[in-house]
Amino acid sequence: MPPTxxxxxxxxxxxLVLLIQAAADQLFAAEKGGVTKAWQALADxxxxxxxxxxxxxxxxxxxxFTALVEEHRRFDKASALLSGVCEEEKEKHVIAAAKKNDTASQDKDKVEQDALIVRDVAMRTLKRRKDCELDELKRKSPTENRRNSLAAxxxxxxxxxxxxxxxELEFQRFKFEAELKERERLRGLDREEMKAERDHQVLLARxxxxxxxxxxxxxxxxxK
Structure with a gap:
């Protein structure tokens, strides 16, 4: 138990860090009975x-995470009536929407879409923050500039x-696709084996x- x-x-x-890590860990794919461990692993x-x-x-x-999803649901309901919402808040809702879709479906297209959304939002956030800090550097003293150079x-x-x-997200997507193909291949083999077994039993009976x-x-x- 971590210290209070x-x-x-x-x-x-x-x-933002929580949502990015949740997207990478794909908690929706946790096996039954392992959800609590998955959340603790994310916390660690x-x-x-x-x-x-x-x-x-x-x-x-x-x-x-649950609060962010609920916040996103409220945001969806109120978005038609609100205007001037800050860009950073919009980005949080975009990632929350992607994770809500993940929770509902493990479809390959959703995994690809979520990876692209997380990458785009994270990179735009970093770029905007970096641009703001560069503008501030031009207005500050040399001492402050040296200090902020370290921050940069x-x-x-x-x-x-x-x-x-x-x-890592790209690897997770590739791994997910490979697992889907393998499951489809195994299902195909199972069907062929069952058919062969039925044909064999019919032949023996004949x-x-x-x-x-x-x-x-x-x-x-x-x-006679």
């Missing part, structure tokens, strides 16, 4: 991430990490019937 921390609201950046991964400083466990992560270097590392995450008929004819001939 002072309660504070989740930031948009923390929500987040704690080990240098860009995620919140102390969480599986229950807290699952509760926050850290941001570049974060971008590299997201590129690695993109590769041979046995012919043997009995021949024996009856021989007995009848012997009695």
């Amino acid at each position: 921390e002072k309660r504070r609201n989740w930031t948009c950046e923390e929500d 991964t987040l704690i080990g991430c240098e860009h995620f400083v919140r102390v969480v466990d599986g229950r807290r992560v699952q509760n926050r 270097s850290i941001e570049v590392e974060g971008e590299r990490e997201l590129l690695v995450r993109e590769k 041979i046995e019937s012919e043997k009995m008929l021949t024996m009856f004819k021989a007995v009848a001939e012997a009695k």
Whole structure:
């Protein structure tokens, strides 16, 4: 059980990291009875991430994810009436929508779509944040500029990490497609084996019937 921390609201950046990691882990594919372990594994991964400083466990992560999905549902209902919603909030809802679709279906097209959405949203968020920081650097003192140069270097590392995450998502998609093809191949083999077994049983029954008929004819001939 992780140590307790002072309660504070989740930031948009923390929500984004949670949704990206949830997309990579594909929690919807967890086997029955392993959902709790899957959420705890996700929490452990987040704690080990240098860009995620919140102390969480599986229950807290699952509760926050559920809250984001509910928030997205409310957003859908109100979107026709609202305007001027900030871009960062829209991005959260885009990722939440992708994860809600994942929970409902393991279809290959959804996996591909979710990977593209997560990549696009994450990269646009990083680019926008980097552009804003560069504008601020031009207006600050040399000391502040040196300090923020270090922050910019850290941001570049974060971008590299997201590129690695993109590769992981691509691998997960490839693995999912391979598993689908393998299951389809095995189902095809099972059908062929069942048909061959039925044909074999029919042939054995026919041979046995012919043997009995021949024996009856021989007995009848012997009695004449």
